[in-house]
Amino acid sequence: MLPVTALPEDPPANRDAWFARRCAVIPAAAVPLRELLHAIGADSDAQVPEAPFAIPVWRVRSGAALLHEGARPDAVHVVRSGTFKCLKTSEDGYEQVLSFAGQGEILGFESTWRGLQLTSAIALEESTVCSLPLRELDLWRQLSPALDHALQFALGRQLARAGEIAEMMAAVAAEVRLARFLVWLSGCMAEHGQSPRRLYLRMSRRDIASLLAVAHETVSRSFSTLVELGLLQVNNREVEILDPAGLRACTRSTRGLPDELPRVAPGRHRAAPRLNVVAA
């Protein structure tokens, strides 16, 4: 019943330490429905009637896997706090990050399609999730229209997110991809009432690189370039957006970086590759 069950591989040496980290998904006190709705962030202004059931909550330690690719699903989760990365592991061991999920996002809903987890979800920090057991899901939705609406709302957002991620990966230049990612992240922060200018990256450069489908060295270099352009200030995982408008300008260009940006330090000239521009 535990979300964490059997693992595909087993490392030989540090088995127990490894096991401890992976199994760090522990139950916490159940919460009223109201809390779940608040996490999802749908228009919960209206007082919702108390539901005749409580929402189970799990605590997930940093680095622990909430969902395991290939496992049988038993619940759908809504992120209550923290951050996750969702990924698929291919046979050659490559981890393809598909998305980062923050508060209010749904994890594991795709598993309802074929009864198999299609992605793994790994906590990037201490996190908590509201759990909706598949056995109860339909009943609960039926009992509480508010829950049903919130779920549909969250699913719509989830699909929108997928499109946003595709847009990031679609950019040609690596700097543009990174800029889009940062703007996206900034928007996520703003949605949750946090500062959209000061970001703390919960994920490693490698994870970002995987999401953007570039090498992690390229992510580093792109950070440096954006700093050179005076758009950012970066200190390891702390990022401050100095020029939101300029960053958005990078975002918008399907081609290379716009040359008209004031460059703090003189850099190499950059050609402007055009890709599939219709009607020039």
Place this chain on the structure above:
Amino acid sequence: MLPVTALPEDPPANRDAWFARRCAVIPAAAVPLRELLHAIGADSDAQVPEAPFAIPVWRVRSGAALLHEGARPDAVHVVRSGTFKCLKTSEDGYEQVLSFAGQGEILGFESTWRGLQLTSAIALEESTVCSLPLRELDLWRQLSPALDHALQFALGRQLARAGEIAEMMAAVAAEVRLARFLVWLSGCMAEHGQSPRRLYLRMSRRDIASLLAVAHETVSRSFSTLVELGLLQVNNREVEILDPAGLRACTRSTRGLPDELPRVAPGRHRAAPRLNVVAA
């Protein structure tokens, strides 16, 4: 140059012809709920009770836009027949294709999130869709649990699709991207009981290029390479998969093309770039 014209501007000369194409979304006879469930393809073995409402159907002419980015949504659509491409148009006129949608796929559900269409949907051939008016959606789902289940099922599949698309774009080598796309398409064909080996591409090379985030010339070249490898036979938009296993092998490699593949004609030697392989 205009792929299928999702232009925000209006061409001056052929205004009426253009208008005619865009507005080629015409009502057709409503169908019983059973038809919609069949299109979605959920386990509809059980006899579903007839619903007290009929599902509106729209016919969409080839090249016509069912959904317009930025418009107010009034319905969610389920593809009953035909194919669509979903895209976002950026300010510089670039059309980013986000997905291709075939039978059973949901179009426009993301619009329920913020009350705005986030993508356009353009028919790639003569198509029909079942329409679920947003005003009635909740009521109908309440009246018919079968419809509700089918929708949740389809939403789960939709999210899974999003992951699959991200996987395509994530591949490093262009040939691998194309191979993944073809395998994906082949799987879609198989799902609908069609031959998974003989594909007819409803979309142009340019559309494929946009989805895979490469130049359309590169798509052409990648087709040629896969033909050279003896994996495909290509005649314009007709594609026959000669070696499904070999094609899947390409798919699996996160790196470049596997060299052990028998090459019909001797080609240039290809290095095997590795990207973010964990634990070597």
Place this chain on the structure above:
DNA sequence: CGATCGTTTGACGGTGCTCAATCACCGTGG
């Protein structure tokens, strides 16, 4: 404090983007 991992930067080579020309296909009109 040492070991391990994450991050950054450099150099080099290759894949893929741009530009360009050519060919095939189609509906139109002379």
Place this chain on the structure above:
DNA sequence: CCACGGTGATTGAGCACCGTCAAACGATCG
């Protein structure tokens, strides 16, 4: 019937962005 323009697909040439390899530095944790 056959030019004719237009669109889409294919192929070639050149160059530059980015992936690989490598090394150095910094951060984190036991």
